[in-house]
Amino acid sequence: xxxxxxxxxxxxxxxxxxxxxxxxxxxxxxxxxxxxxxxxxxxxxxxxxxxxxxxxxxxxxxxxxxxxxxxxxxxxxxxxxxxxxxxxxxxxxxxxxxxxxxxxxxxxxxxxxxxxxxxxxxxxxxxxxxxxxxxxxxxxxxxxxxxxxxx
Amino acid sequence: xxxxxxxxxxxxxxxxxxxxxxxxxxxxxxxxxxxxxxxxxxxxxxxxxxxxxxxxxxxxxxxxxxxxxxxxxxxxxxxxxxxxxxxxxxxxxxxxxxxxxxxxxxxxxxxxxxxxxxxxxxxxxxxxxxxxxxxxxxxxxxxxxxxxxxx
DNA sequence: CCCTTGGTTGACGTTTACGTAAAGGTAAGG
DNA sequence: CCTTACCTTTACGTAAACGTCAACCAAGGG
Numbered sequence: 001x002x003x004x005x006x007x008x009x010x011x012x013x014x015x016x017x018x019x020x021x022x023x024x025x026x027x028x029x030x031x032x033x034x035x036x037x038x039x040x041x042x043x044x045x046x047x048x049x050x051x052x053x054x055x056x057x058x059x060x061x062x063x064x065x066x067x068x069x070x071x072x073x074x075x076x077x078x079x080x081x082x083x084x085x086x087x088x089x090x091x092x093x094x095x096x097x098x099x100x101x102x103x104x105x106x107x108x109x110x111x112x113x114x115x116x117x118x119x120x121x122x123x124x125x126x127x128x129x130x131x132x133x134x135x136x137x138x139x140x141x142x143x144x145x146x147x148x149x150x151x
Numbered sequence: 152x153x154x155x156x157x158x159x160x161x162x163x164x165x166x167x168x169x170x171x172x173x174x175x176x177x178x179x180x181x182x183x184x185x186x187x188x189x190x191x192x193x194x195x196x197x198x199x200x201x202x203x204x205x206x207x208x209x210x211x212x213x214x215x216x217x218x219x220x221x222x223x224x225x226x227x228x229x230x231x232x233x234x235x236x237x238x239x240x241x242x243x244x245x246x247x248x249x250x251x252x253x254x255x256x257x258x259x260x261x262x263x264x265x266x267x268x269x270x271x272x273x274x275x276x277x278x279x280x281x282x283x284x285x286x287x288x289x290x291x292x293x294x295x296x297x298x299x300x301x302x
Numbered sequence: 303c304c305c306t307t308g309g310t311t312g313a314c315g316t317t318t319a320c321g322t323a324a325a326g327g328t329a330a331g332g
Numbered sequence: 333c334c335t336t337a338c339c340t341t342t343a344c345g346t347a348a349a350c351g352t353c354a355a356c357c358a359a360g361g362g
Binding site: 068069071072073074085086093096097099100103104106107110111112113114116117118119120121124125127128131132134135138 | 219220222223224225236237244247248250251254255257258261262263264265267268269270271272275276278279282283285286289
Binding site: 031033034037041050051052075076077 | 348349350351352357358
């Protein structure tokens with residue numbers, strides 16, 4: 001009922017086959033509606049076989065970025081701007097400078113976000129440990145603090 | 152026109168004074184409307200002086216968490232659930248277990264998010280460097296890649 | 303030939319997170 | 333007393349990101 005979930009981070013099992021909307025939907029856990037919505041918003045532009053949408057490897061790659069952007073709390077508009085950075089291709093010097101400045105803004109935003117995530121994680125892990133200790137002191141010993149994940 | 156912006160991460164300049172909605176709004180860069188909205192949604196519960204809202208140190212602390220949660224892309228409902236973890240206080244064992252399980256879910260979500268942020272940062276920095284090199288090769292030498300930030 | 307599966311385009315509905323008036327209370331200052 | 337600044341509530345508006353029909357086409361199987 002479910003094939004190669006998520007972003008397909010599993011090594012390099014990404015075959016280059018073109019995909020239908022349904023395949024993409026299942027692979028990414030999205031609805032058809034959602035994928036078409038991304039197209040309406042200009043985030044995807046699949047080719048057509050007659051009337052049917054055909055998603056290339058590149059479309060799929062963009063969808064990976066879209067999903068990650070979403071998980072990071074970016075709006076579709078922001079994600080679009082972001083995607084446009086990547087297919088600037090061999091643009092004019094001025095355009096590349098502009099793209100670079102946008103990229104740097106993005107980088108700074110993400111660095112802030114990284115701080116936020118790390119700080120929140122720290123607090124939550126502390127919280128987790130507190131509870132575990134509290135529970136241990138009060139008899140009922142069944143839970144131990146989460147194992148640390150070394151970055 | 153602007154005092155102690157952001158979360159006030161500046162050491163320990165957080166004085167314990169009670170605040171009006173206007174002060175809080177300016178400090179956090181929010182509107183009155185927004186802060187009242189958070190109250191409507193049960194994220195804040197300031198006391199009253201007559202009809203006027205009075206925000207304690209604790210309310211302010213919660214607002215810090217709310218803002219961070221927002222930056223991390225959580226919904227108000229999620230943030231509320233999150234906040235409730237913290238003021239579980241000396242609850243019953245069962246409630247603490249529950250809070251802990253929620254906290255752990257949060258931790259896992261944030262660990263995933265951490266991965267996302269790091270990966271995106273990596274890609275963007277790579278992108279930045281690519282552009283810089285391209286620009287360098289094509290004469291116009293004015294920009295150098297962003298300095299690396301050691302985590 | 304009909305049915306199922308999977309695709310299509312509208313078009314209106316919904317939730318979240320506020321914005322934006324409208325209409326007013328209250329206390330300080332000139 | 334009037335203005336100004338700051339607060340209040342009520343209530344409708346809105347943008348984003350889809351959900352949810354409805355009505356349709358097309359290819360293949362029994």
